[in-house]
Amino acid sequence: MSDSNFTVTAVKIPAVAWDLAANVYFPEGLDTTEKHPVVISAHPTGSVKEQTAGNIYAAGLAKQGMVAITFDASFQGESGGEPRLTEDPSFRTSDFSYVIDYLVAQPWADEEKIGVLAICGGAGYAVAATMIDRRIKALTTVAGSNVGRLMREGFSGYDPIGMLEAVAAQRTAEARGGKQQINDLLPPSVDVAKDNGLTDVDVLEATEYYKTDRGAHENGCTSFNFARQGVLATWDAYAHAETFLTQPLLVVVGDKPGAFASYRLGMELYGRAASKDKELKVLEGVTHYELYDQPEATGEALKAAIAFFHKYL
Template identity: 80%
Template sequence: MSTTITPVSIPAVAWDIAANVYFPANFDEQLQYPVIITAHPTGSVKEQTAGNVYATALADEGFVAIAFDASFQGESGGEPRFTEDPGFRVGDFSFVVDYLVAQPWVDENKIGVLAVCGGAGYAVAATMIDRRIKAVTTVAGSNVGRLMREGFSNYDPIAMLEAVAAQRTAQARGKAEQINDLLPPSVDYATENGLTDIDVLEATEYYKTDRGQHERGCTSFNFARQGALATWDAYAHAETFLTQPLLIVIGDKPGAFASYRLGMELYGRAASKEKELLVLEGVSHYDLYDQPEATGQALKAAVPFFRKHL
């Protein structure tokens, strides 16, 4: 038998969250299983790295895994679309946990999270709030709030917030929404226009080509709705509230999305008494999305970590 993928709809605030449950081979609904929630990066959907790489591999190791689309994105509900609001992104995790604890095949004391890139920042914040999450692994973890104050706003978040305010006023008066793509349309376009950062180039290769492209994926923000990120910090109060076991996996090739720097910061700040930092030599942020050697090393650490703590 092989892994079985079952789509489910999970009630949220006023809409449903779309998720795929990855059941291991020989799954027995009469038993209770440890479950790992896998959370997608900013700009991704559940079928991409969270699902087709990490959830699949975790199910192969005997865990139940569940990959979900963030509210306003993918197949999940919520309007306006492409909203990237940290309050909702963090809250989504607890709705997924609500679903899990109502299933007879879930061991409610063995629920963990593995999250990638921006999803990892939201996962850290969710883990601090929801004590039903017993262990967390971040892979190429980022902090979208920090990036919004830095490169995403050209290091001028006040000007960005002024522009967001103007856009909201314009939309209230009938103007169309402004949907901004965070990436150039192609690697060639990026290089021709002097964009040389490794994360930007590799993100473009991943999202804009057959390597990682998905029909529902969209590396876009609804501009009028991105202001909430400006004052948000995924790691706020980690020194007090992030006490669950923590595994941080990063590559040592730094780029604009700062997973190397932010991983080091999280390791230092987390209150977790049991925490691990794995720095992979010669590995970039996007290698940890889908490249077999890098993701294999991440999973080689994550699987025993979850077996120990779940």
């Protein structure tokens, strides 16, 4: 794949027991015999590397001369791992370190200048990874969310114990030969959502993004393997941020709130992070999903992120 401003190279990255599928975005004319800063662009929950993390943010970084890499999370997209559509925070967090293992072995990557830009649920996993892996030198979250928090709230109908009981029953059924339960996180269309009385801006815009040509991708699947989602109920992306999140941090959010709570959670992250070098960019009148692909909102996010990475990488 190529663009007048960059080229994209597909690579396979060894992980715990399978490969992660990744795309490296090289600015046109980059001298790969020299070392350069690299930004890992991490996709949202229910997304894949070709969607907003790749075609908007990695591409936008590469157009401005920065090397970027996107990857499919374990169990998702073109990456390996069974059972499919597992959303496990331990694996989602450790995926970043496997990508960094790949980068530090490349002649074109400066191991002292590795950053992360992550969107929505991917941002929560990136926060956890940044606290663990000190090779990450700077972090930008865009419309960042915290899937563990949401699982204890709206994703479980505000009944996490009831959800865990149902997960336990489903795992028992599958252990006895029953079928997997794969739950789509979104309605099949905006019209269906409205017909069912759904009015939340995040749910409606997510449905429009993922269920239409606006953002749909053949490898994308906005679904969870229900029997495997229990681990999210007790996980929190921001746990110990006051102690361990010391790297430079940029938080980008829109100020129009919705069910996925990126405004509230972004403000919380900014306040709790131990980093002495942290910046907050609030985009007025912007929704969560406008930060996925709408030119004005993503342009502002990229402008802030590029300046931030130039400063700290």
